[in-house]
Amino acid sequence: MNSIVEQVFIFGLKKRDKVALQNGKSSLTYGGLLGEIIYARKVLVERYHIERSSKVILAADKQIEFVAVYFACHLLEAVAVPIAPDTNAKRYALIKEKICPALVVGFSNEEELPTAFFTDFIGEEKITNEEQIEFPSLDSVADIIFTTGTTGEPKGVQLSHRNIAAAARNINAFIKNTTDDVEMLALPIAHSFGLNRMKCALSNGQTLVLLGSFANIKRFYRFMGEYRVNGFGMVPASWALLKKLSGDELEKYKDNIHYIEIGSAPMSLEDKHLLMDLLPNTRLCMHYGLTEASRSAFMEFHDDAEYLDTVGKESPNMIITVRDELGRQLPPEQEGEICVSGDAVTIGYLDLPPTESFWGDAFRTGDWGSLREDGYLCLKSRKKELINVGGKKVSPIEIEEVLNSMDFVEDCACIGVTDPAGILGEVVKAFVVTESPEKLTGEHMDVLIGNRLEGYKHPAIYEQIDVIPKTSSGKIQRLALTGK
Amino acid sequence: MDSLDTKVKNIIAGILGVSVENINDDTAIGDLVEWDSLHHIHIIAAIEKEFGFRFTPDVMMDLEDVSDIVSATEERAGK
Numbered sequence: 001m002n003s004i005v006e007q008v009f010i011f012g013l014k015k016r017d018k019v020a021l022q023n024g025k026s027s028l029t030y031g032g033l034l035g036e037i038i039y040a041r042k043v044l045v046e047r048y049h050i051e052r053s054s055k056v057i058l059a060a061d062k063q064i065e066f067v068a069v070y071f072a073c074h075l076l077e078a079v080a081v082p083i084a085p086d087t088n089a090k091r092y093a094l095i096k097e098k099i100c101p102a103l104v105v106g107f108s109n110e111e112e113l114p115t116a117f118f119t120d121f122i123g124e125e126k127i128t129n130e131e132q133i134e135f136p137s138l139d140s141v142a143d144i145i146f147t148t149g150t151t152g153e154p155k156g157v158q159l160s161h162r163n164i165a166a167a168a169r170n171i172n173a174f175i176k177n178t179t180d181d182v183e184m185l186a187l188p189i190a191h192s193f194g195l196n197r198m199k200c201a202l203s204n205g206q207t208l209v210l211l212g213s214f215a216n217i218k219r220f221y222r223f224m225g226e227y228r229v230n231g232f233g234m235v236p237a238s239w240a241l242l243k244k245l246s247g248d249e250l251e252k253y254k255d256n257i258h259y260i261e262i263g264s265a266p267m268s269l270e271d272k273h274l275l276m277d278l279l280p281n282t283r284l285c286m287h288y289g290l291t292e293a294s295r296s297a298f299m300e301f302h303d304d305a306e307y308l309d310t311v312g313k314e315s316p317n318m319i320i321t322v323r324d325e326l327g328r329q330l331p332p333e334q335e336g337e338i339c340v341s342g343d344a345v346t347i348g349y350l351d352l353p354p355t356e357s358f359w360g361d362a363f364r365t366g367d368w369g370s371l372r373e374d375g376y377l378c379l380k381s382r383k384k385e386l387i388n389v390g391g392k393k394v395s396p397i398e399i400e401e402v403l404n405s406m407d408f409v410e411d412c413a414c415i416g417v418t419d420p421a422g423i424l425g426e427v428v429k430a431f432v433v434t435e436s437p438e439k440l441t442g443e444h445m446d447v448l449i450g451n452r453l454e455g456y457k458h459p460a461i462y463e464q465i466d467v468i469p470k471t472s473s474g475k476i477q478r479l480a481l482t483g484k
Numbered sequence: 485m486d487s488l489d490t491k492v493k494n495i496i497a498g499i500l501g502v503s504v505e506n507i508n509d510d511t512a513i514g515d516l517v518e519w520d521s522l523h524h525i526h527i528i529a530a531i532e533k534e535f536g537f538r539f540t541p542d543v544m545m546d547l548e549d550v551s552d553i554v555s556a557t558e559e560r561a562g563k
Contacts, residue, residue, distance in 0.1 A: 061517055085517045188520065212514020215524030218548040219512065241521045245544045390522060423525060451501060456522050 001343075003142070003161040004168060004203045005074040006135040009034060011179070011205040013127075020202060021064050022209040022227055028064050030205070035124035036064070038133075040072035043121050048103045048114055052077040055099045055144070059085040059106025060190035062210045065118035067198065069105055072121075074161070077136040078102075081144045084190035086454055095146055095154055098350060138162040144350060145192055147291050148386060148393040156350030157291045166317065167294035167344040168200045173316045174298045175259050175285050177231070179205035184223055184232040186211040191392065192291040193264050197233040214238040217245040224253055231259040236267040237390030239275070240423040251278040263287040263295070264391030265425050272308050276301050288312065288379060292349075293340040293363050296320060297377050310376040311369075318342035319362075322371050327359035335370045335380060339363060385478055387416030389456045390424040396478070399428060399459065402452050408436040413468045413476045414459060427460035431481055437464040488561060492531060492554050499526045509551040527553075535561040 002010065008030075012020070016031030028036070044050040056073050060066060060082035073080040081099060083092070085106060096104075096113070104110045106118055127133075136142070142161045146154040183201045185208055187194030201208045209227045211219060214234065220242075223229060234242075239262070242250060250257075257279055263286060275284055284301040288311035297320060299312025314320040321329050322336040330336045339362035346363065348354045357364050369379045387394040396414035403412045411433040416426035432440055439445070440462040449458055469480040486494070497504040500518040513519055531553070532538055537560040547553055 186514075188517075212512065212516075213520050213524065214514075215519065215521045216513035216548060217545050218552075219514070221545070237521060241525070244525075245541060247541050249545070421525065424522060455499075455501065455518065456520075 001138065001162065001165050001169065003074065003136050003138060004165050004199050005037075005071045005161075007165070007203040008037075008071060009133060009135070011203075015205060018205070019207045021067060022207065023062075023064055024210075026064070032124060033064075033068065033202075034127055036068035036121070037071045037075060038125040038127055039123040040065075040068045040121040041075050042125060043116075043123070044069070044072055044076060044078070044103070047120070048116060050076055050078050050102055053141075054078040054102035055081055057095070057099075057101045057104045057107070058082045059118075060188075060195070061085050061106060061118070062185065062189045062194075062212065063118060064210075065121050066106075066189065067202070069118065069121050074136055074142055075133070077140050079141050079144055081146070082190055082195060083146060084188065084454070088452055088454055090452065091146075091154055095156075098154070098156055099144060136161050138165065141347070143195075145195075145291050148395050148398075155352070157346050158348055158350055160347050163294075163344055163346060164196075164199060165203070166342065167196060168203050170316045170318060170342075170344055171196065171200050171261070171287075171295050172204050174295075174300075175200075175231075175261060175283060177201075177204050177206065177259070181231050181258065182207045182209060182227055182229050184209045184211055184220070184227075184229045186214045186220065186238065187233050187235070191264075192294065193233060193235065193391070196294060197261065214241050215245075217242070221246070221249065224256070228256070230256055231261075232257075233261040233263070235264040235391030236262065236271065237265065237424045239267070239271060240425075243274075244423060248278060254279050254281060257282045259283040259285060261285050261287065263289065265388045269308055272301050276305070286312065287315070288377065289315075290365055292346040292357075293318070293342070293365065294344050296338075296340040296342075296365070304376075307376050309378075310372070311379045312377065313375045314340075314377070315342075315344075318344060320371065320377055321362055322369065323359055323362070323364075327362075330370075332371050332373045335368060338365045338367045338369045338377070338379070340365060387414070387428055388426050389416075389428065392456050394428060394457050396428075396476075399430065399453060399457055400476075402449055403430060403432065403459075406448060408434050408439055410434055411468045413478065413481060415478050415481050417461065417482075419460070428457065429461040429463065430459035431463050431465040431468060433465055433468060440464060488535075488558055489554050491534065492557055493550065495530050495534060496527055496550065496553070499523055499530060507550055509554070510549055512549040513547060513553075515549075531557055537561065 012030035012034040020030045020033045021028045143159045144156045149155040287295040288297040289295040297312045319341040368381045399414045417429040419427045469477040493507045
């Protein structure tokens with residue numbers, strides 16, 4: 001197995017003129033991309049003294065320079081830490097404290113650390129086929145991806161070059177991608193799903209068409225035709241938005257779209273059937289997985305039409321087991337914690353002993369479910385109390401801390417409720433104990449919360465409540481609030 | 485009194501949490517990282533509320549940038 005960056009180079013040196021990235025009107029060939037990566041490596045070393053194991057925070061914006069700097073970090077065996085450009089100040093500070101980065105790229109507010117901008121990396125070095133390029137060891141850390149921990153404190157998931165290469169190999173094998181595929185990337189690249197789509201496509205020699213967001217529906221359909229896009233990744237909220245903004249328009253592309261990868265949040269049976277009806281010849285591949293164990297299970301709606309109420313079977317090269325509280329493997333049909341093994345599974349969390357999150361080599365997902373006799377995985381519940389807003393995971397505790405800091409809030413609790421607009425799956429609902437209920441309007445609260453929380457974390461619904469139900473130890477009983 | 489153009493840009497900037505100077509006629513939907521699906525829905529809903537009309541799906545499908553949103557609003561506001 002070769003690292004992702006090595007695969008990009010192997011393909012790029014053979015097919016220099018093929019378009020790797022299309023961003024608006026500008027495109028970059030594989031030859032150009034390799035040149036940009038080599039140039040970015042030079043800038044990282046000569047100007048910012050980045051070396052093996054240095055950690056580099058990258059504002060993960062969907063632009064060609066991000067891709068070049070990301071792979072340049074890999075080439076140097078430095079650790080890329082891609083985070084959302086709109087990360088709130090508290091989370092950003094915590095991440096910085098945890099990793100002590102040698103460089104921050106793309107954040108203009110950074111005042112303490114060496115900072116660069118993506119424009120600093122615009123340039124191209126010529127490379128020859130004979131040039132000896134040193135590629136990273138598969139066992140070194142490639143990325144640290146920060147996920148939302150249940151307490152709201154970000155958890156750093158360390159992924160080795162072997163992990164990310166194995167994940168891309170597994171995903172491409174299941175979806176059956178070929179080098180001729182042209183994929184549109186409209187997902188945020190700061191999250192595992194979008195970042196993985198980029199790695200899958202470029203390591204496979206495909207063309208990637210960058211689109212800011214599914215919200216730009218006009219451009220989405222224009223690019224479909226203009227660049228002969230034949231596949232894309234989406235979260236269920238993207239599909240809800242496509243439906244709302246364009247009805248059944250996607251059906252017109254049924255002969256062009258070879259594959260869609262879906263993930264990050266549950267999709268209703270109704271939507272699965274609708275997609276199958278609109279796109280009868282498309283591979284509709286839905287995954288179940290976590291940043292820690294990318295795409296643990298997969299299903300294809302047409303092939304698995306009888307099993308749409310499951311999350312599919314284990315992905316190629318992944319092993320799923322269900323275990324009890326002592327880590328003992330349970331027989332089929334018995335419920336327990338879903339655990340995943342395989343070379344795509346994280347090498348561990350930053351600064352956390354593996355004993356807390358692994359049974360042997362099996363990663364403990366924290367999710368609850370059972371395996372059927374025929375190998376299909378049934379997901380019963382998420383053990384963690386995270387709220388899933390359109391595929392983005394939100395810790396209720398992080399929001400509660402912000403609300404509790406307001407002088408008129410005596411106490412509060414947040415839960416996920418079904419999005420009344422039918423787009424995002426879940427939205428945040430806040431129950432607030434207060435003597436000033438008139439202040440609990442969305443508009444007023446949005447102003448008070450401001451940039452302390454990213455937009456998707458702002459509660460969509462507020463309700464005044466007399467008392468927050470709690471256990472004798474003071475833990476919020478969120479389940480008691482779900483029926484309200 | 486603010487023009488319709490300014491009002492629409494202020495709504496967009498307010499919802500995205502960015503300065504209105506960042507919102508130009510040719511700013512495309514999704515150009516700014518803050519302009520994701522969730523914020524787009526909020527922008528559409530806020531404009532509909534402010535100007536008292538509903539965007540139909542065929543109009544929404546034709547919106548690519550800020551100038552499109554302003555034009556579509558101008559055509560429908562107050563009718």
